[in-house]
Amino acid sequence: MKNELILILDFGGQYNQLIARRVRECHVYSEVVPFDLSIEKIKEKNPKGIIFTGGPASVYGENSPKCTKEIFELGIPILGICYGMQLMSDLLGGKVTRASKREYGTMQVSIDNTSFLFKGFENTNEFLMSHTDYVEVLPEGFKNTGSTLSCPNAAIENTEKKLYGIQFHPEVNHSVNGTKIIENFLFNICHCTGDWIISSFAQESIQKLKEKIGDKKALCALSGGVDSSVAAVLLSKAIGKNLTCIFVDHGLLRKNEGDEVEEVFRNQFDINLIRVNAKERFLKKLAGISDPESKRKIIGEEFIRVFEEEAKKLGAVDFLVQGTIYPDVIESGFGKSSVIKSHHNVGGLPDYVDFKEIVEPLRDLFKDEVRKTGIELGIPENLVYRQPFPGPGLAIRVIGDITDDKLTILKEADSIFREEIANAGLHKSIHQYFAVLTNLKSVGVMGDERTYDYTIALRAVETTDFMTGTWSKIPYPILEKVSSRIVNEVNHVNRVVYDITSKPPATIEWE
Numbered sequence: 001m002k003n004e005l006i007l008i009l010d011f012g013g014q015y016n017q018l019i020a021r022r023v024r025e026c027h028v029y030s031e032v033v034p035f036d037l038s039i040e041k042i043k044e045k046n047p048k049g050i051i052f053t054g055g056p057a058s059v060y061g062e063n064s065p066k067c068t069k070e071i072f073e074l075g076i077p078i079l080g081i082c083y084g085m086q087l088m089s090d091l092l093g094g095k096v097t098r099a100s101k102r103e104y105g106t107m108q109v110s111i112d113n114t115s116f117l118f119k120g121f122e123n124t125n126e127f128l129m130s131h132t133d134y135v136e137v138l139p140e141g142f143k144n145t146g147s148t149l150s151c152p153n154a155a156i157e158n159t160e161k162k163l164y165g166i167q168f169h170p171e172v173n174h175s176v177n178g179t180k181i182i183e184n185f186l187f188n189i190c191h192c193t194g195d196w197i198i199s200s201f202a203q204e205s206i207q208k209l210k211e212k213i214g215d216k217k218a219l220c221a222l223s224g225g226v227d228s229s230v231a232a233v234l235l236s237k238a239i240g241k242n243l244t245c246i247f248v249d250h251g252l253l254r255k256n257e258g259d260e261v262e263e264v265f266r267n268q269f270d271i272n273l274i275r276v277n278a279k280e281r282f283l284k285k286l287a288g289i290s291d292p293e294s295k296r297k298i299i300g301e302e303f304i305r306v307f308e309e310e311a312k313k314l315g316a317v318d319f320l321v322q323g324t325i326y327p328d329v330i331e332s333g334f335g336k337s338s339v340i341k342s343h344h345n346v347g348g349l350p351d352y353v354d355f356k357e358i359v360e361p362l363r364d365l366f367k368d369e370v371r372k373t374g375i376e377l378g379i380p381e382n383l384v385y386r387q388p389f390p391g392p393g394l395a396i397r398v399i400g401d402i403t404d405d406k407l408t409i410l411k412e413a414d415s416i417f418r419e420e421i422a423n424a425g426l427h428k429s430i431h432q433y434f435a436v437l438t439n440l441k442s443v444g445v446m447g448d449e450r451t452y453d454y455t456i457a458l459r460a461v462e463t464t465d466f467m468t469g470t471w472s473k474i475p476y477p478i479l480e481k482v483s484s485r486i487v488n489e490v491n492h493v494n495r496v497v498y499d500i501t502s503k504p505p506a507t508i509e510w511e
């Protein structure tokens with residue numbers, strides 16, 4: 001079955017991801033494509049509706065992004081947002097002008113609620129406006145359906161041609177009930193049914209990968225993180241043993257994590273898995289290194305070297321699988337290029353791996369959609385909902401230089417902390433929590449003995465974007481239990497402290 005599709009023409013606006021997201025939240029599949037996608041390709045995709053995004057350019061500016069006018073003749077409903085509305089007006093013979101003053105912020109917008117687009121709205125609504133240009137003269141056949149005090153044409157439409165334009169941004173939370181406008185467009189104007197669910201994505205994606213790759217060979221670097229895991233399982237369902245996964249275990253993973261990854265991929269999914277136990281190699285390179293950025297660099301580079309060596313043994317492959325997800329896709333060139341996701345955000349692509357093409361099966365998915373796909377594919381929940389774990393792993397949680405003994409101490413302490421957080425049912429509300437082995441030793445007393453041992457710091461943060469966050473107010477009895485277990489069960493730790501700093505000013509990691 002072919003899904004109904006909403007095509008989102010990307011004119012470079014900062015909220016474009018959100019538009020795609022909102023459409024999918026309404027259970028209609030959406031795809032973001034470059035603004036200059038050819039009319040043939042658009043017809044081929046046969047969308048139920050098209051959305052023009054906003055963008056920073058001016059339609060009258062030199063080299064401003066434009067699509068072909070033929071798009072308006074397809075009979076497909078189009079919603080132009082901000083720049084998208086201005087472009088629609090300009091191409092159809094209206095006039096777009098620079099306003100004397102930039103309008104930015106949540107504005108009272110008066111609308112004509114008899115319009116299909118505004119069904120169910122009051123006459124006045126709060127929507128986010130962010131523009132300098134505005135449509136001064138409407139193209140022929142259009143009528144005004146909305147205005148603000150300073151923008152006479154905040155909404156326009158030509159119902160006969162099913163063309164709609166809004167100067168404001170319905171996709172952002174600042175616009176009250178903004179999603180309802182998108183819903184109205186999808187269901188009242190494009191007549192979508194809204195039957196897209198993530199399982200259709202998974203099945204379709206497997207089918208597409210089968211067609212694309214056929215009986216050729218693909219190679220995937222598996223990190224144990226959610227993205228590469230889901231990408232690997234999709235590929236394996238599509239091409240089976242023609243996929244090889246290389247899992248570089250740098251020895252800096254959490255307790256038992258390497259074995260868990262191996263168990264899932266080798267045994268549960270029967271994937272061709274090469275696990276490289278490279279701990280010694282990494283520790284050797286890291287010996288005596290205390291500077292956090294140097295640690296990151298060394299690990300990133302070494303990871304690539306190990307991956308390359310293994311890949312070389314396999315010889316040429318046709319496809320290299322990358323777990324790039326939608327938020328990784330660079331917005332720069334109007335959605336045309338994507339960041340190559342390195343597994344440690346440092347090294348980039350391996351230089352010498354012999355492949356012809358990259359496949360990125362998740363490049364259109366948001367993180368929560370990747371997770372849902374993972375569950376759909378049968379990947380264990382604890383892996384799919386795993387908290388973020390930095391590429392350099394425990395290396396940046398052992399403060400100062402790294403030794404095998406220090407790693408063992410940290411793994412044990414961290415495992416106790418995670419176990420108790422899960423026992424208390426807090427693992428879903430605290431977004432990231434871990435132990436840090438500080439390089440501080442202090443005096444303690446155990447029985448009659450004086451001790452001089454390490455201090456473990458516990459870190460737990462609540463955040464939505466990991467750019468800012470607050471320290472988690474874990475109940476004292478839980479902290480007490482964690483502390484008591486760590487000093488009793490982990491050798492060489494005699495003190496536990498709790499980090500009560502938010503981000504900013506502190507970062508989440510200690511290094």
Ligand code: XMP
Pocket residue numbers: 296343344345388389390391392432466467503506507508509510511
């Ligand atoms: P900070 O410490 O900067 O961390 O507040 C924000 C988020 O990024 C993760 N992090 C990393 N992830 N490589 C990664 O893949 C790194 O070098 C790295 N450093 C920090 C951190 O765990 C948190 O989720």
